[in-house]
Amino acid sequence: MEKAAVQGDGLVIPLIDFSKFLGGDESQKLETAQAILKGFQTAGFIYLKNIPVTAATRAHVFGTSAKLFRLPLEMKLSLGWTTPEANRGYSAPGREKVTQLTDISEVEKVRSSAPDIKESFEIGREGEPEHPNQWPAEQGELAGFRATMTDFFEQCKALHVEVMRAIAVGMGLEGSFFDGFVDVGDNTLRLLHYPAVKKEVFQINPGQVRAGEHSDYGSITLLFQDSRGGLQVKSPNGQFVDATPIEDTCVVNAGDLLARWSNDTIKSTIHRVVEPPHGTEDEHPPRYSIAYFCNPNFKSHIEALPGTYATAADKKYDGINSGQYLVQRLTATY
Numbered sequence: 001m002e003k004a005a006v007q008g009d010g011l012v013i014p015l016i017d018f019s020k021f022l023g024g025d026e027s028q029k030l031e032t033a034q035a036i037l038k039g040f041q042t043a044g045f046i047y048l049k050n051i052p053v054t055a056a057t058r059a060h061v062f063g064t065s066a067k068l069f070r071l072p073l074e075m076k077l078s079l080g081w082t083t084p085e086a087n088r089g090y091s092a093p094g095r096e097k098v099t100q101l102t103d104i105s106e107v108e109k110v111r112s113s114a115p116d117i118k119e120s121f122e123i124g125r126e127g128e129p130e131h132p133n134q135w136p137a138e139q140g141e142l143a144g145f146r147a148t149m150t151d152f153f154e155q156c157k158a159l160h161v162e163v164m165r166a167i168a169v170g171m172g173l174e175g176s177f178f179d180g181f182v183d184v185g186d187n188t189l190r191l192l193h194y195p196a197v198k199k200e201v202f203q204i205n206p207g208q209v210r211a212g213e214h215s216d217y218g219s220i221t222l223l224f225q226d227s228r229g230g231l232q233v234k235s236p237n238g239q240f241v242d243a244t245p246i247e248d249t250c251v252v253n254a255g256d257l258l259a260r261w262s263n264d265t266i267k268s269t270i271h272r273v274v275e276p277p278h279g280t281e282d283e284h285p286p287r288y289s290i291a292y293f294c295n296p297n298f299k300s301h302i303e304a305l306p307g308t309y310a311t312a313a314d315k316k317y318d319g320i321n322s323g324q325y326l327v328q329r330l331t332a333t334y
Contacts, residue, residue, distance in 0.1 A: 008235065217295075255268050
């Protein structure tokens with residue numbers, strides 16, 4: 001029986017040993033797959049331990065990310081985020097406002113009253129001539145930046161494939177069911193920096209957050225967070241519950257497209273990043289996290305999965321192209 005990583009207000013997020021799916025016997029593999037599926041069906045979130053991405057790798061990537069954000073603002077802006085289609089490059093604090101709103105004028109009102117206190121850097125898959133990645137100059141502290149991030153991108157891509165295999169096994173499908181939907185790697189590696197912030201910022205503006213409440217757009221998200229805290233997940237009762245960092249784990253949540261794909265049998269749960277829950281000093285230290293947003297291949301056509309409906313009339317959604325759907329969602333965010 002897996003223990004809970006997070007438990008409160010009707011929300012139970014399980015902590016699952018992923019090595020039992022990757023290297024266990026058939027019964028361990030099935031039991032782990034079913035636990036993963038149940039976590040996504042009930043909470044929309046799981047914590048995974050014993051994943052193939054090593055602690056040393058994660059520490060190196062976090063250190064390299066911090067070096068990027070130490071660059072002067074002008075240099076970071078020269079690597080600026082351009083279009084939803086490309087979804088690559090640097091976003092300065094206040095540029096993005098994650099929200100559940102879809103009306104662009106409403107998003108702008110929220111952005112101006114309580115901008116998200118964060119900066120980010122997006123990296124997509126290499127080899128797309130129309131949408132090249134925006135790499136910083138390989139000099140000084142940032143020598144080796146590109147190799148570090150492309151290697152990490154590939155490791156996360158492989159983990160995405162394995163988590164989708166676990167979902168397939170949990171649903172009673174062939175383990176390879178999703179392989180042809182996720183083999184291209186149309187994913188986004190996002191480096192995130194939440195700068196140090198005075199506690200009074202949150203006191204003066206009660207609506208201020210580090211990242212507004214939102215659900216993710218794609219299939220799953222792999223989230224690596226530091227020890228600072230601040231991530232909260234919305235419970236079934238509508239309250240936000242702290243998703244406390246656990247060392248050497250990866251937080252994985254289902255996105256809107258996977259919920260749609262599963263005919264809403266899997267949940268894409270609202271979450272946010274708020275003022276950290278502890279600390280006595282006047283200023284909260286910086287927080288770093290790394291999110292790897294996984295998507296079905298942009299050319300994939302997404303229809304309700306086998307076993308999630310009895311008759312055609314039970315399908316809640318029309319089929320949709322993955323890439324078009326994601327561009328629509330990103331367009332409303334920036």
